[in-house]
Structures are given as C-alpha cells and as structure tokens.
Amino acid sequence: MVRANGAVSLRELARVVQTSEVTVRRDVRALEAEGLLDRRHGGAVLPGGFTRDSGFPQKSHLATAEKTAIADLAAGLVEEGEAIVVGAGTTTQELARRLARIPGLTVVTNSLLVAQALAHANRVEVVMTGGTLRGSNYALVGSGAEQSLQGLRVSRAFLSGSGLTAERGLSTSNMLSASVDRALVQAASEVVVLADHTKLGTDTMFQTVPTELITRLVTDEPPAHDERAGTELQALADQGVQITVAGTGTGGGPAGTGGGAGTAGGPGAEAGGTGRPQPRHAPGPHPTGRAAAEDGMPLPGQRRNHQPPGPGGGPQLRAGAPLVDGGRGDTARLDGGRIADLAPRRR
Numbered sequence: 001m002v003r004a005n006g007a008v009s010l011r012e013l014a015r016v017v018q019t020s021e022v023t024v025r026r027d028v029r030a031l032e033a034e035g036l037l038d039r040r041h042g043g044a045v046l047p048g049g050f051t052r053d054s055g056f057p058q059k060s061h062l063a064t065a066e067k068t069a070i071a072d073l074a075a076g077l078v079e080e081g082e083a084i085v086v087g088a089g090t091t092t093q094e095l096a097r098r099l100a101r102i103p104g105l106t107v108v109t110n111s112l113l114v115a116q117a118l119a120h121a122n123r124v125e126v127v128m129t130g131g132t133l134r135g136s137n138y139a140l141v142g143s144g145a146e147q148s149l150q151g152l153r154v155s156r157a158f159l160s161g162s163g164l165t166a167e168r169g170l171s172t173s174n175m176l177s178a179s180v181d182r183a184l185v186q187a188a189s190e191v192v193v194l195a196d197h198t199k200l201g202t203d204t205m206f207q208t209v210p211t212e213l214i215t216r217l218v219t220d221e222p223p224a225h226d227e228r229a230g231t232e233l234q235a236l237a238d239q240g241v242q243i244t245v246a247g248t249g250t251g252g253g254p255a256g257t258g259g260g261a262g263t264a265g266g267p268g269a270e271a272g273g274t275g276r277p278q279p280r281h282a283p284g285p286h287p288t289g290r291a292a293a294e295d296g297m298p299l300p301g302q303r304r305n306h307q308p309p310g311p312g313g314g315p316q317l318r319a320g321a322p323l324v325d326g327g328r329g330d331t332a333r334l335d336g337g338r339i340a341d342l343a344p345r346r347r
Helices: 010-017 021-033 064-075 090-099 112-117 143-148 175-186 227-238 289-294
Strands: 007-009 038-040 043-045 083-086 105-109 124-128 132-134 139-141 154-159 163-165 169-172 188-194 206-209 216-220 242-246
Touching: 007 010, 010 021, 010 043, 021 038, 021 043, 064 090, 064 188, 064 216, 064 242, 083 090, 090 105, 090 112, 090 154, 090 188, 105 112, 132 175, 139 143, 139 175, 143 175, 154 175, 163 227, 169 175, 175 188, 175 206, 227 242
Parallel strands: 083 105, 083 154, 105 124, 154 188, 188 216, 216 242
Antiparallel strands: 007 043, 038 043, 132 139, 163 169, 169 206
16 A cells, blocks of 8 residues: 555554554554555655655745745735634744734634734634644644534635645645645635745645645745746646735835735735735635535535636736736736736636
8 A cells, every 4th residue: 555655544554454553553663674664653654755844943944035925915815804724834824923913813723833823813713623733843633633623614724835736736745734734625615825936846745735626826936947836837827726926025125015025017915005915816706605606616625627728728827928817807927037916717
C-alpha cells in the first residue's frame, strides 16, 4: 500500500487488514527496522522519498512581505457578520490579525495561532475544534478535530498549504493536517486558497483541496523570471479558479493605500482607497446552499463543469492582451509583468 500510494495511515491499514492499530503499529516498526519504510506520526511513508515539513519558526520568516499583502487582500473578501473557517498556517495567521477589525464575525479554526490573533477582538466569536496538538505548526489535528467539524456549515474557508498546482490543487506534506483541511473544506460553500508565488507549481505529498473545489486563489505577483508560477496561474485560471494578485508595496505605497495590494486599474485596493483593500469580485455575490446549486455554483464535493480553454472558455494570460474581468467589460493588461485580477467568465 505504501509503494502504491506513497503514504498510508495506521487507521487505514488496520481497516484494510482487519486488525487493531496496535498490531499495525508493531508491524510498521518492524518494517522500518528493515529499511522498507519510514514511520510518520499516525502513518508511514516510503523511505527517503519526502522531507519533513519545516516548522513554524522557519516558515514565519519566509516571504513575509508577500504574506502580508495576501492577507490584506483576503481580508477584503470578508463581510461583517459572516461565519467562516480559517485553517492553520503563517499566511492565515496574518489574515486573522486583520479579521480582528471586522465586527460580528464567527471564526472556526483548528489553529492556536489564529485563535490567539483573535483572542482580544471583542466583536469576533472564535470557535475552536478539538483534536491533538501538532507542535510544529500549533494546529489541532486528528479524529477529534475532524469530528468536531461534522454538521458545520459556513460561507467561506480560508486555507493555506505547502504547494499548489493546477493538476492536483492544494497539498501539504503532513497527513494529519491534510485530513483536517479536507474537513474544513466540506464545511464551506466557497474555498479561498492563500498561497504566495513560492508555492505555485510545488506538489507535496497529501492533497487537501482538488482544483475543481477551489473558488478563489489570493496570491502575490511572481517575479518576471519565474515562468513556473506564471504557467500555474494560467492553468488555474483555465480551470475556473478566480485569481486575485496582491502587490507587495512596490506599486507606489503600502498595502491598503491603493499602491500596495494592487495599483490603479489593477488588483487589490481600489485606486486612492484607504483601509482594507477591496479586491475585485466576479459579477454578483457568490450564492450558497440551494441557491448555489440552482445557479450552477459548485458545492463542496461537486465538480465544476468547465468549458475548454480558448475563446469563450476562460481568461487567457498573454502579455499585452486585454483580460476581461468576469464579462463586465473591465479590462487590465499584463504590462510590465503585472498580472491582473483574473476572474473567469460566468458560464
């Protein structure tokens, strides 16, 4: 099973071979002693095939300006009085710090860091999952966390991860974190992925959100020489993912002043605006529940029906070519390497 799948959980092994997890754990130790596999918390992987996930102290110092710009822009998607779920990660922690200013929110999270960022927000209610603490990223994982999310329904899920590709969607290198993220996705009508350009084109072990379930990607503008990130953005847009690109303060001002998270005519803050950036949206509000099903919008677990890329089949990422924002007639160009806010045409 490990050779076929790359990794396997002890619980799944016990179910397949119809024995106890204690017996499976003993046999896994024996196989590790023979060099046939490597044990991981709650499971096993092929030996030497994957590196361990770097911990929070290392991640917190990576792409800090990009994460700040992404968080500024993502906060503009949240409205007063919403109920949302926020997953674990350094980017989602930055988002939580900005959510503290939005009154009437209910935030469900499995992240101690997200909860801590909202602890003193008087007008924000924080609901934490149960579960076992994973010290490397201060997140609650395991069956307790997953069970506490059953029956929950919120408007949006904000998630991060270790990698994002058009082929597999969002992924992470930890099996237990992936399971909880999948439970968070099932609780939400829309899924918003927060990922800086360094994660674009990176594929890690465990899939958390397949591409067809990602409603929107909020990312930063990749460097002009980073062809891999640009290619992934195009492929994600072709598959119907709405893409919003945040600036990192090089557009003439700090994020939130009209020159950071986007410039005039570009994504992010409205030109000359102040406060929370207001990202462009696809035409009209995103329906949820029954209205979503009637309007053709996907619910968790459903696949979008896509048209093939090309004329009338989605936005195109070609330098200098106009990009139509959701069919409203607003256009932006890829001049100077800047990528516009990409929202697919309504189908």
